[in-house]
Amino acid sequence: MEQVNTRSGWGGKLRLLARGDAQELATWLREPLGRGTAGALVAAIVGGCALYGFALGFWRAPLQGLFVAIKLPGLVFLTLLVNGGINGMLGQLLGTGMTFRQTVVCCLMSFATFALLVGSLSPIVLLWVLDAPDPLGPDGRVWYLHFLLANTAIIAMAGVIANFKLLRLIGAFTGSPSIARRTLFAWLAGNLFVGAQLSFLFRPFFGNPRLPVEFLRPNPLDGNFYQTVWYMFSESVGGAGPLLIELLPVPVGLAIAYFLAEHFKRSTPPSPSRVHEP
Amino acid sequence: MNPEQPTPEPTEPVEVQAAARALPSVPRPRAGWLEIEPMEGPATFGNVTEALLRRPGRLLHKGSHSGIGLSGKLILVAAVSLAVFGLILGTYSGGVQLWAAPLKLILGMTVASLICFPSLYIFSAMDGLEARPAQLATLLLATIALTALLLLGFAPVVWVFCVSTESLPFIGTLVVIFWLIGLYFGRRILSGAAGALGARSSGFIRLWVVIFTIVALQMGTSLRPLIGTADTFLPTEKRFFLQHWAEQITDEE
Incomplete structure (x- = not known):
């Protein structure tokens, strides 16, 4: 090489x-x-x-x-x-x-x-x-x-x-x-x-x-880019906007729950292993 | 060495074997625990900052040997970082807020830390941590200093939005998110040190972090406005932080 x-x-x-x-x-x-x-x-x-x-x-x-x-x-x-x-x-x-x-x-x-x-x-x-x-x-x-x-x-x-x-x-x-x-x-x-x-x-x-x-x-x-995107989104979905806002916590909550589950899964201490006499 | 003689299996040193026999129930170090090691050189501003970011275990080691000097450095790191971050927040409104926001941030964090310290001592004891109050104070200071340092890192991002956005809830949400990210990393110092100092678990410390978060958020509401303007330096009306946020968002819409 x-x-x-x-x-x-x-x-x-x-x-x-x-x-x-x-x-x-x-x-x-x-x-x-x-x-x-x-x-x-x-x-x-x-x-x-x-x-x-x-x-x-x-x-x-x-x-x-x-x-x-x-x-x-x-x-x-x-x-x-x-x-x-x-x-x-x-x-x-x-x-x-x-x-x-x-x-x-x-x-x-x-x-x-x-x-x-x-x-x-x-x-x-x-x-x-x-x-x-x-x-x-x-x-x-x-x-x-x-x-x-x-x-x-x-x-x-x-x-x-x-x-x-x-x-x-x-x-x-x-x-x-x-x-x-x-x-x-x-x-x-x-x-x-x-x-x-x-x-x-x-x-x-x-x-x-x-x-x-x-x-x-x-x-x-x-x-503000994010506000503009949000306004455009709200305009495009029209009457469905409030409903989407109310439903938004569901995916956000699921994402947080998944993150916490992964986090605690990683940080769960292993069961203490008994040390045997040689 | 005779080439035909089998190579002996690598074994742990005699001291380690003896320790394992003497303390069979002591959990072995695992990921997330701090490695307590001596700091390279004196506890200068730069060394303390580097230790906060890369080797927080060095602070714990240094803290047990040179208490006050290290605590002073950690307070300085936290105060300077919060002051600069507060100044950036103040640019959203300008005027009085240029000095009021840094002052309120430092004051709020100080009061929140002081009133939460007794519960940290009790909760950490419930996790099995046998630490002196001075050790815990160093840990708490390190947590606050790291959170503040990360806020300082986020300050240019906040500035970009402060100069281009009029929405108060947007800036507020952004700051809270950045503060929670900082606290997440700060919390790792507490949990990691608890593990290294012999705590059986870190569940109560995590619960304490939740309590501290709520107290700090309420402190931000009690000292409002941190962002935006008001007729008085401190609010005249008492409010819970969730109620205050909801009203701000409703007003915006």
């Missing part, structure tokens, strides 16, 4: 990242953080997300493409910045043995893998956009929905792969699959929760053809 040299240039480091061998990445993670490591990961995120962001926004207008190319890497770094502290604390509490620096590098590796994936698909998306109907034309709306759906699938696929690699990396670093699963769940929950709100504040990304081209919507810091 080819020997890993994490001291090689950005190209070598990114190849290592793309190959995703968990043991090699864990070895890389244990090394002191140098400019090369930080530079390679940041370059991958900026390059990959900017290319993909440009392709996303380009259909609406070239200027919108430029805006999204700036905003998408910014969204990744801001999510990391907001969650960096709590991710580091949870990583230590859950027993990964990672320092704060290693936690940040680990998350950067995951986002860089995501960026490499979406960045590599950006030429295809760009070509698809160049072949698209006019946004304000008669077929524009249907095409817009297809475009939204396909790119949601691309982002989801890249996210799943990047997190699977992250899971294997944490597992290789800690040597414990259960610690890896718990840590990934904690980090993922936090990053998704904050990422969704930040992406809501930084909209538009896809660029609705009926709305003007702009870097941010008017009053960008005025709104």
